[in-house]
Amino acid sequence: MSILAARPVAGCPLCGEAGGVPVASAGRWRVIRAEDAAFPAFYRLVWREHVAEFSDLPAAERHECIDAVSAIETVLRETLAPTKINLATLGNVVPHLHWHVIARFGWDSHFPNPVWGAEQREPSVPAVQRLALPLAELDAAVAHALVPFGAE
Secondary structure: OOOOOOOOOOOOHHOOOOOOOOOOOOOOOOEOOOOOOOOOOOOEEOOOOOOOOOOOOOOHHHHHHHHHEEEEEEEEHHHHHEEEEEEOOOOOOOOOOOOEEEOOOOOEEEEOOOOOOOOOOOOOOOHHHOOOOHHHHHHHHHHHHHHOOOOO
């Protein structure tokens, strides 16, 4: 199966592009790491089928989706000890169901503002260098945690 949408919709960037570094893939969803220097521990679970809202999914698929999101959150909490985890399914610009799972730290450039809010400070050390482990190891830990949910 393609890493992209099962039934792509023309013009949808989540249907037509990977959207970041591929981390894990399952039958109904894929997980990528967003390439954002300010927020290196920023993952997205993207639903393969082009649906706009979480409530568009049947109950079993909603459970599968949120269980996978929870697994990503757990890995970030256990490996990075962030100040907070941000979860979001905004989709205002891209109406294709996707969850943002973002590890936030008191030292990050925007904290306590949202990642889309105003910058509060300019970090003296690049964010990726402040993480407790390298991104490749973090990606591997996320992928491993998603195996029980069907990830390859």
